[in-house]
Amino acid sequence: MASIANAGTMRRGGSRNWALSAMLAVIVVVVNLPIITMVINSFKTTDQILAGNDLLPRTLTFANYHYITERTPFWTYFANSFLVAIGATLLSIFAAALAGYALSRFAYPLIRGYSSILLMVQMFPLILALIPLFILFRNLGLVNTRLSVILLYSVVNLPFATWMFRAYFDAIPRELEEAAMIDGATRLQAFFRVVLRLSGPGVAAVTIFSFLFNYNEYLIASIFLRDDAKMTIPVGIQMFMQQYQTDWGSLMAAATLAMLPAFVFFLLVQRYMVYGAVAGAVKG
Amino acid sequence: MSTQATALERYRGQPAAKRPGHDPLPYSLLLPSLLLIGLINVYPFIVGFLYSLKDGSLLKQGDFVGLANYFQLPAMSDFRHALLFSAIFAICNVAGSYAIGLGLALLLNQEMPGRGFYRVALLLPWIIPSIVSIVSWRWMIADQNGLINQALDLVGVGPIFFLGSERWAIFSVIMIKIWRSFPFMMISCLAALQSIDRDLYEAAHIDGAGRWQTFRDITLPQIAGISVVLWILMTIWSVNDFETPWLLTQGGPSNSTENLIILAYKYTFTRNDVGTGSAIAFVSLIILMVLAWMLLRRQARSEV
Structure with a gap:
């Protein structure tokens, strides 16, 4: 069992660090093996994949990528995913920033109680919301519209987005907005011009986290988006997996492309990961 | 506005x-x-x-039947199985993801070349879309040609039909869920480890405590509070999980990997029995509320 106790001595004894580093390199490869093989296989033909002789292909082929571009509505799914994710992110960021500010600056009992409501939202089983909402949205003609999914996603994002905003706003001194208010700004103006501007990195982190969740979500989208023209990537790939179970090449190319945006956005916020994961969970 | x-x-x-x-x-x-x-x-x-409380479908409201939808549940074998599977799924996932997450956090908590890269690379299973992780894993455990069966073939075992038998399907769903969950445990445990006062370790070192003793008497008690919160959170997320079992097996073979959420989904959207589906969804809500209540109490205690 390792402990920090030895961190000081280990910095001097460099050889053990390299051993540990090598061990972690192996762990990283083993853990990510499914992802690595998926990416490699996406550049093989399905026959090569099934023959399975070499892990690394002798020749790279883009045939799978051509196929999903020419023969499947993959890029439509892609665009839908972005539209839905961006819409839901904007809506939840707007609502969560205001609520996070209320939680940060006004310690009234009712406002504090709102944090408990958020915890309830956090653990509310989605399926329970989906049954009545499917019937309601169908009667309102909202099934197969992006709006239905955007509304649901924005609420799923609310708890952690609000908690993160509150944590960021807590770190900004109240004196700054009070100074702005003495200069004649209203509190809302002070919030938008001073507090929100100073929490720029925080706003960016919350935005990208929300986007990541929205982009990755499957269950809600599968119930409300039933037309090829409206489906998001997870729903589209699931359909594809059902229909062409054995076309591994195309499936892996589609999954690899689907992973890329999540991967890029994750790299942008990975420094805030601890914050996002733990802040809401632990502080409540 | x-x-x-x-x-x-x-x-x-x-x-x-x-x-x-x-x-x-x-x-x-x-x-x-x-x-x-x-x-x-x-x-x-x-x-x-x-x-x-009604016996409706997706198309018509149905009649009021009181609590009949709830009373029928204990006698339904698929409900009892789903309840059991939800529990096994949650317990195994919490134990597995916590053990792996804490282990990796302890390793990552030490100075070493490339530490920042490893920390990021080990988060990947958590951040990729569920459908992507299922596609990648389906190939790993695919019959005959999959990577795991090719490896098993080298040592003369198998092939194992992971998604063909009930036991192996349950094993596979849990394994993939742990794979998708451990990074959260790892990053949270790492944050907890880094918040431990280093003086405690200095003192233990001076007192001549060994590594295991230091871990047991300092590290574990110091991260106990957050660990309980993490266990409860992960239990909530496991009970609530639809995507991992559904995308991998759709609840099968037969109904071996059906949890409460999948069962409620199937009753509502494939069997068109909204009454039973809603009742099952409410049972899962009650279970989750109990867990959330435990979480709140725990948080209230740790804030004092």
Whole structure:
């Protein structure tokens, strides 16, 4: 069992660090093996994949990528995913920033109680919301519209987005907005011009986290988006997996492309990961 | 938006002192969130409960049947199985992801070349879309040609039909869920480890405590509080998980990997029995509420 106790001595004894580093390199490869093989296989033909002789292909082929571009509505799914994710992110960021500010600056009992409501939202089983909402949205003609999914996603994002905003706003001194208010700004103006501007990195982190969740979500989208023209990537790939179970090449190319945006956005916020994961969970 | 504008108007010219309850601005700040929660959570909660008291379908309301939908559940073998599977799934996932997450956090907590890269690379299973992880794993465990069966073939074992038999399907779903969950445990445990006062370790070192002793008497008690919170959170997420079992097996073979959420989904959307589906969804809500209540109590205690 390792402990920090030895961190000081280990910095001097460099050889053990390299051993540990090598061990972690192996762990990283083993853990990510499914992802690595998926990416490699996406550049093989399905026959090569099934023959399975070499892990690394002798020749790279883009045939799978051509196929999903020419023969499947993959890029439509892609665009839908972005539209839905961006819409839901904007809506939840707007609502969560205001609520996070209320939680940060006004310690009234009712406002504090709102944090408990958020915890309830956090653990509310989605399926329970989906049954009545499917019937309601169908009667309102909202099934197969992006709006239905955007509304649901924005609420799923609310708890952690609000908690993160509150944590960021807590770190900004109240004196700054009070100074702005003495200069004649209203509190809302002070919030938008001073507090929100100073929490720029925080706003960016919350935005990208929300986007990541929205982009990755499957269950809600599968119930409300039933037309090829409206489906998001997870729903589209699931359909594809059902229909062409054995076309591994195309499936892996589609999954690899689907992973890329999540991967890029994750790299942008990975420094805030601890914050996002733990802040809401632990502080409540 | 208009409500905020009026709240803003009202706020103008008021004295700076904030009298709790009389200033409408803080409450109007919550308004957009509350409207969304009202539509997406409160409305389904009330209407869903009414559905669970009726024998309706997706197309017609149905008649009021009282609590009959609930009373039938204990006698249904698929419900009992789903309850059991939800419990096994949650327990195995919490234990597995915590053990792996804590182990990796302890390794990552030490100085080494490339530590930042490893920390990021080990988070990947958590951040990729569920459908991507399922596609990649399906190939790993695919019959005959999959990577795991090729490896097993080298040592003369197998092939194992992971998604063909009930036991192996349950094993596979749990394994993939642990794979998708451990990074969260790892990053949270790492944060907890880094917040431990280093003086404690210095003191233990001076007192001549060994590594295991230090771990048991300092590290573990120091991260116990957050660990309990993490276990409860992960239990909630496991009970609530639909995507991992559904995308991998759709609940099969037969109904071996059906949890409560999948069962409620199937009753509602494939068997068109909204009453039973809603009742099952409410049972899962009650289970989750108990877990959330434990979480709140725990948090209240750790804040003191």
